[in-house]
Amino acid sequence: MKALGQASTVDEKAAEAAIRAVPGWANADMRYALGIAGVASPTHRAVDSQNWFVARGDAPATYFLKILHTDQSDFIDLDRSVSAARQASTLGLTPAPLWHSPEMSAVVFDRLPEAWHTARMDDLRKRNVLESVIAAKSTLHGGTPLGETWTVFDRIRVVEKALVDAAVVEVAADGWWMRECVGDIEAAIIATGFDEKPAHADGLASNIMIAPDGRVQLVDFDEARNVDPFYDIGILLNEAFQFDSEMQPALEIFEGQFRQTSLNRCRLYAIADDLFWGMWGMLMDRVSPRGGIEFLKYAQWRLLRCRMALHNPRFEFMLRTL
CATH class of the missing domain: 3.30.200.20 (Phosphorylase Kinase; domain 1)
Incomplete structure (x- = not known):
């Protein structure tokens, strides 16, 4: 040192x-x-x-x-x-x-002790770790409201403006279509209503730390605001799992039972979150001086996952079932 x-x-x-x-x-x-x-x-x-x-x-x-x-x-x-x-x-x-x-x-x-390690996606698939992470997020949801409230759709509008300012014409050939579909998601969620709770609002495994005895800590509160708790859980599940059958037990932990409407809401929020981070990555690829960071690769992956989810035949069903 x-x-x-x-x-x-x-x-x-x-x-x-x-x-x-x-x-x-x-x-x-x-x-x-x-x-x-x-x-x-x-x-x-x-x-x-x-x-x-x-x-x-x-x-x-x-x-x-x-x-x-x-x-x-x-x-x-x-x-x-x-x-x-x-x-x-x-x-x-x-x-x-x-x-x-x-x-x-x-x-x-x-700083947490050296023995703590950064979570990986496979860690989140372990029942005891997943229970601890969801418990931590739920505890935060029950706390005092934070100073700002937003939705992922607000974040998309912020990055849209930044892309325009940076003269980025489009993030993908079908970017307009993805944006319109996410607009439909926003309209559906607004129509059905949502709670606003203090939240970590970060789904990255790398922002969860795990102790040797299985305890967890949440780190990096740069995204933290009052949000719909299902957004907070939805982006976590999107990080850890690919299939609905894997997500169902996690929602049982969160709510005490599995509800299809909750899974649909989580899935739709995950689509919007993928679009935001894909757009953010494309912006950073254009404006960031840090050439060693693979912003473009990250953006393309998030946009691909967003696109695949929107092509899912169940997408329209999820919009109508919140």
Whole structure:
């Protein structure tokens, strides 16, 4: 690990500036090392920020520093993200944020012990892990409302505008058709109504941490807002499972029973979420300076899954059965 004053790159200098800004750290023997490398495909992990492990002297690294990449400024509000994480930490669901600076786009968290590992999709298929993750999300749903409410359809409109501003004419040859179908999903969900609950609103396996004894923690609250709980669960199931028969037990865990209408709602939300992230990936491929991240590959995968789901003969049935 490097000590303060040993920075040799732009990123290291930014990390040192953030560390020095934390009260009590400027003159302390703080050390830091580059954390998790960003990758968009085949898994989506550490894409939104540069992250660092931070330690006091020769002690183990017990802090985690995130500095948001500038190309995410249209999508992430650091104050909102930290506020949501702080609320979740009081419920025992995530490590506590200790300090943040919107000006530096930086936040410091307690770091989970080394023995914890990032969840993989196959971890989510284990009954005990799935139960723990759904329990954590349900606990958050029962908490105090967060400061902002949105739907995935709102997010799609944000990225649509950004694509126009970036002069991206289309995300795919059939992009207009996918967008119209997702518009039908929004209309159907609005017509049937939905709850708005505080939520992690993140389906990525990489934003779930698992302890050796099976306990879980949710991390990265950049997407957290008040949403329909079935969106929160639907995007989790979309990450972990391919078939309805695999999703049914998870919905039994969530609701205490299986309801076809709930599965349909989850499936429809997953389609819309795939479209959003596909559009986001195409935007990042155009505007992000980070050429080493496979944004295009990630976008094409999410758009392909969206397209396949929309071609499912049951799509129209799901629209009418919410």
